[in-house]
Amino acid sequence: MNANSKTHSGNPLTSFRRAVGGLSDGVRDRWAAAPGWARWTGYALLIALAVIAPHPAIGSFMAPDSHWPSLLFSPIGTFVLLAVGLNVVVGQAGLLDLGFVAFYAIGAYTMAVFGTKYGWNFWGVLIIAIFMTAISGIVLGSPTLRLRGDYLAIVTLGFGEIVRITAQNTDYIGGARGITNIPHPPTLFGVEFALDPLPYYYLLVAAVVLVVIVAKRLERSRVGRAWEAIREDEDAAELMGVPTFRFKLLAFFVGAMIGGLTGAIWASKVIAIQPPNFPFILSATILAAVVLGGSGNLPGVVIGAFLVAWLPERFRGFADYRILIFGAALVLMMALRPEGLLPARRRRNVLGNGENDAGAAATESGGTTASGDAGDKEVAK
Amino acid sequence: MLNDFINQVGPSTVGGLSIGAIYALIALGYTMVYGVLRLINFAHSEIFMIGAFAALFVIMKIGITGPLTGIALVGMLLLLMLVAMAASGGAAVVLEQVAYRPLRRHGAGRLAALISAIGASIFLQELFALVIIPEVFDRPSQGRIQVPVPRLLDRETLLTIGNTEIRNDHVIIIVSAVIMMVLLDVFVNRTKIGRGIRATSQDPETATLMGVNIDRVIRTTFLVGGAMAGVAALLYAMELENLRYNVGFLLGVKAFTAAVLGGIGNLRGALLGGLALGLIENWGAIFFGSEWKDVIAFTILVLVLLFRPTGILGESLQRARA
Numbered sequence: 001m002n003a004n005s006k007t008h009s010g011n012p013l014t015s016f017r018r019a020v021g022g023l024s025d026g027v028r029d030r031w032a033a034a035p036g037w038a039r040w041t042g043y044a045l046l047i048a049l050a051v052i053a054p055h056p057a058i059g060s061f062m063a064p065d066s067h068w069p070s071l072l073f074s075p076i077g078t079f080v081l082l083a084v085g086l087n088v089v090v091g092q093a094g095l096l097d098l099g100f101v102a103f104y105a106i107g108a109y110t111m112a113v114f115g116t117k118y119g120w121n122f123w124g125v126l127i128i129a130i131f132m133t134a135i136s137g138i139v140l141g142s143p144t145l146r147l148r149g150d151y152l153a154i155v156t157l158g159f160g161e162i163v164r165i166t167a168q169n170t171d172y173i174g175g176a177r178g179i180t181n182i183p184h185p186p187t188l189f190g191v192e193f194a195l196d197p198l199p200y201y202y203l204l205v206a207a208v209v210l211v212v213i214v215a216k217r218l219e220r221s222r223v224g225r226a227w228e229a230i231r232e233d234e235d236a237a238e239l240m241g242v243p244t245f246r247f248k249l250l251a252f253f254v255g256a257m258i259g260g261l262t263g264a265i266w267a268s269k270v271i272a273i274q275p276p277n278f279p280f281i282l283s284a285t286i287l288a289a290v291v292l293g294g295s296g297n298l299p300g301v302v303i304g305a306f307l308v309a310w311l312p313e314r315f316r317g318f319a320d321y322r323i324l325i326f327g328a329a330l331v332l333m334m335a336l337r338p339e340g341l342l343p344a345r346r347r348r349n350v351l352g353n354g355e356n357d358a359g360a361a362a363t364e365s366g367g368t369t370a371s372g373d374a375g376d377k378e379v380a381k
Numbered sequence: 382m383l384n385d386f387i388n389q390v391g392p393s394t395v396g397g398l399s400i401g402a403i404y405a406l407i408a409l410g411y412t413m414v415y416g417v418l419r420l421i422n423f424a425h426s427e428i429f430m431i432g433a434f435a436a437l438f439v440i441m442k443i444g445i446t447g448p449l450t451g452i453a454l455v456g457m458l459l460l461l462m463l464v465a466m467a468a469s470g471g472a473a474v475v476l477e478q479v480a481y482r483p484l485r486r487h488g489a490g491r492l493a494a495l496i497s498a499i500g501a502s503i504f505l506q507e508l509f510a511l512v513i514i515p516e517v518f519d520r521p522s523q524g525r526i527q528v529p530v531p532r533l534l535d536r537e538t539l540l541t542i543g544n545t546e547i548r549n550d551h552v553i554i555i556v557s558a559v560i561m562m563v564l565l566d567v568f569v570n571r572t573k574i575g576r577g578i579r580a581t582s583q584d585p586e587t588a589t590l591m592g593v594n595i596d597r598v599i600r601t602t603f604l605v606g607g608a609m610a611g612v613a614a615l616l617y618a619m620e621l622e623n624l625r626y627n628v629g630f631l632l633g634v635k636a637f638t639a640a641v642l643g644g645i646g647n648l649r650g651a652l653l654g655g656l657a658l659g660l661i662e663n664w665g666a667i668f669f670g671s672e673w674k675d676v677i678a679f680t681i682l683v684l685v686l687l688f689r690p691t692g693i694l695g696e697s698l699q700r701a702r703a
């Protein structure tokens with residue numbers, strides 16, 4: 001590791017931070033200043049891009065070594081949807097969840113159990129899966145959300161492990177062997193769901209669009225403002241009359257539903273699921289996607305998830321070393337630009353909310369500057 | 382059911398106390414770093430792993446194949462303990478320099494530091510799985526498979542109470558853990574740098590104003606916490622006799638649970654929490670079966686946090702404040 005260059009020369013590091021930051025901040029500011037029609041065109045272009053993405057011409061560049069449409073479905077599509085879900089919890093409400101994979105697993109297992117044991121229709125089970133994960137979000141959240149941030153992190157990590165180990169030890173849901181022969185979704189508008197990943201990919205794209213719209217509307221609503229207030233300073237929010245516990249629970253609820261939705265769609269494609277499909281590293285990866293992209297900012301989160309899912313697949317040439325490089329990249333990224341590639345406009349200081357946040361405060365263009373420090377210490381007691 | 386429990390409670394208690402002592406030693410690292418930096422040092426589990434493999438490396442270099450006895454055993458255990466402490470402590474200091482210090486300099490927040498810690502943890506695990514275990518330990522393309530550790534001491538029953546056998550390895554683990562705890566307690570409470578650590582954990586800004594060199598305090602905290610993980614690593618390698626690249630993950634989570642259970646930031650709480658966690662999960666395993674051990678441990682964590690969020694002994698490296 002390049003310990004020396006990092007610790008003894010603050011200046012090159014700082015200037016590199018500025019360079020990276022300037023570029024993506026410029027993009028963000030221009031986007032924010034763009035008129036309505038320009039933004040709508042932007043959205044339309046993005047959706048069009050998602051629709052033509054599976055084309056072989058794009059695939060040959062994006063993933064020369066593997067089957068591109070399969071990658072688009074999983075990990076890329078599933079990561080994006082999971083990251084949008086986790087962003088509600090981590091980015092918007094500021095609750096650190098290290099066990100998000102649990103909701104993904106519950107969604108997948110619900111789909112598998114109802115599909116194989118009861119032979120229910122995909123769409124019916126999809127709704128049940130979302131319902132089940134929402135319940136599990138409340139079951140996990142209601143005792144733990146009274147805890148402060150770091151404890152919440154470790155309890156959610158424990159919850160993720162509990163879900164996985166329980167699946168492994170319960171014979172009713174297949175134990176360590178998992179569940180096989182999960183039925184595919186029924187034919188929809190003449191499109192047959194079978195082994196071809198394309199229909200599933202478009203299903204995911206539709207889910208992402210829907211979820212992003214919901215998340216965006218929530219963000220702009222009273223709920224979103226309450227989440228923002230809680231994230232910035234929970235005590236102050238409570239004093240201002242925000243029922244913090246209820247809104248934190250709602251964030252868990254929404255995030256869990258999105259996680260469950262992803263898991264259910266994924267399970268209907270892959271035919272077989274096993275407990276080792278839901279390791280802690282997946283939670284960590286999704287969290288990394290959210291933070292790398294820019295916690296709290298949807299476009300950033302989507303880009304972050306795309307990069308985290310795609311880069312390791314693109315560089316399959318490095319084969320085994322991908323995860324190693326991923327780990328090093330996380331450390332490096334946090335040193336260079338802890339607020340992510342495309343941080344939210346008003347929220348630059350979420351990640352700069354540390355003990356000595358002079359650096360973050362200096363780059364903050366307005367609004368809350370010094371409040372982070374004091375609030376942080378209160379929480380720490 | 383109850384009969385099972387009565388039959389097994391003795392052996393489970395001994396087993397629980399010895400694994401609990403290992404949890405406690407690892408928990409010290411979490412608790413000290415948390416006390417000073419308010420950071421969950423997620424890569425602490427890999428610090429533990431490095432110590433364990435360092436001890437194994439020396440075992441292989443010396444060429445121990447069979448169990449030792451007498452003076453040779455004591456000398457070897459002390460040597461290996463020093464090696465593991467040095468490796469873990471050194472690795473912890475390097476980790477702090479590489480993964481945490483740059484973030485602190487730039488005023489990045491706690492979430493960023495946690496992500497950096499997770500990144501470092503992934504990096505170190507993969508480094509061992511891909512490079513160090515295959516190359517250094519000469520197990521090409523077997524980096525993810527368990528590495529056996531040669532037997533260091535023969536298990537001998539020292540004392541039998543009812544159906545409970547107390548073996549020499551249990552005694553070694555518990556006694557070494559308690560000695561380390563006492564030494565650490567003296568270090569933090571009686572030395573100058575120990576006072577610096579306590580001051581920093583109370584209020585870093587005031588501590589700086591009072592002339593405490595925060596960087597030095599943090600480095601010392603990582604060094605000492607890492608060294609304790611090194612002791613735990615040797616004891617673990619001696620007792621379980623096999624290692625893996627991700628041996629630290631579950632132990633690390635459990636040890637953090639132990640730290641929270643005892644009251645995070647509280648050194649004596651870490652000892653108490655570790656022993657309590659070891660006992661509870663071993664006793665629980667009698668009822669539910671050992672495959673549910675980890676679930677029991679995490680459930681306990683949730684329950685403790687619900688009813689007494691500051692842990693058994695309360696928080697703070699200095700004294701209970703909550």
